Amino acid sequence: MNVLIIEDEDLAAKRLTRLLGQLAPEARVLATLDSVQGAVAWLQAQRADLIFLDIHLADGNSFAIFDQVELHTPIIFVTAYDQYALRAFRHNSLDYLLKPVEEEELARALAKFRASRIPATLDLQALMAAMQPPAAPPRYQQRFLVATGDKIRSIPVGEVAYFFGQQKFVFLITQDGRQHIVDYTLTQLEDLLDPQHFFRINRQFIISYGAIDQMYPYSKSRIRVELSPVSDLEAVVSIEKTPRFKEWLNR
Numbered sequence: 001m002n003v004l005i006i007e008d009e010d011l012a013a014k015r016l017t018r019l020l021g022q023l024a025p026e027a028r029v030l031a032t033l034d035s036v037q038g039a040v041a042w043l044q045a046q047r048a049d050l051i052f053l054d055i056h057l058a059d060g061n062s063f064a065i066f067d068q069v070e071l072h073t074p075i076i077f078v079t080a081y082d083q084y085a086l087r088a089f090r091h092n093s094l095d096y097l098l099k100p101v102e103e104e105e106l107a108r109a110l111a112k113f114r115a116s117r118i119p120a121t122l123d124l125q126a127l128m129a130a131m132q133p134p135a136a137p138p139r140y141q142q143r144f145l146v147a148t149g150d151k152i153r154s155i156p157v158g159e160v161a162y163f164f165g166q167q168k169f170v171f172l173i174t175q176d177g178r179q180h181i182v183d184y185t186l187t188q189l190e191d192l193l194d195p196q197h198f199f200r201i202n203r204q205f206i207i208s209y210g211a212i213d214q215m216y217p218y219s220k221s222r223i224r225v226e227l228s229p230v231s232d233l234e235a236v237v238s239i240e241k242t243p244r245f246k247e248w249l250n251r
Contacts, residue, residue: 001027004048006065007078008034008058012099016052016078019106035059043069050113052097054078074116076109141192144172146180155180157197161211162227162235163189165204175210177229199248201225202238209249 001024007013013032020027030048033039035058043065051073053062065071074094078101094116095109143154161175165186172180184192190200200206213228223237223245237245 002047002049003027003029004042004051004073005029005032006034006039006051006057006062007032007054008056009054012054012078012101016101016106019101019103023103023107024110036062036064039065040068043071048073051075052078055080074113076113140194144180144182146172146182148180153180157193160208161229162205162207162231164206164231164233166233173211173229173231175229195248199241199245201235201241201245204233205231205235207235 003020005013005016007016013034017029017032020029027050030046031042033042037059039057039062051071053065053075055062055077077093077096078099079096080099095112097105097109141157143156144160145152145154147153155172155174159174159176161173163170163172163182163186165171169181170184170186170189172182174180182189186200186203186206189198189206193206197210198206198208207225207227211227211229212225214226216224216226218224218236220239222239222242225235225237227235
């Protein structure tokens, strides 16, 4: 059994070589490589029966190897990733080993190799996705800075009833009926506001759920909304927004 070790940590490579000698006396380590470049050069000229592959190498991510060399050799990944990522490695490679490599885990991986001798299909996209940190939840605006006469006030978003645009200005209306100009367009506000709590019903209004007082059927299957505080402008959900507005209310 000819083995190739691709690992840039010297101690880890030596430990793996030692354990292989104990658990698989028939194994012959052909080379120990520490870089993507070195691995590509070696694999273009030679082949092994089994490859132990670390993810992070001296000159980059080891997945770059697959962009340059077509491999049909069984691969056992050596990783330092958590259990959630390791599920992807288990399903998309022959096996994986979590650093530091333990004798029992290596024995399990070798037994799997001896039993199958069939190269596992690598789903590189799944593996790379597993390595990505979980996406941070979106951060929405928490407060709006407004001018009130000769003073400046920061209004928590929880106090906002709705926004409306008129002429070249956008106004913020608080739950107690106060009106302030804000330095945003309605389109910008759509991105800043949590869609769980705010909905843009037409080109003129973005309303919070708490600002809805009453709703009535309107012409062409639209909905007229009575707002609280009361608005001097009629708030009618546009035709194209009505289906999504109903879903928003019914979620």
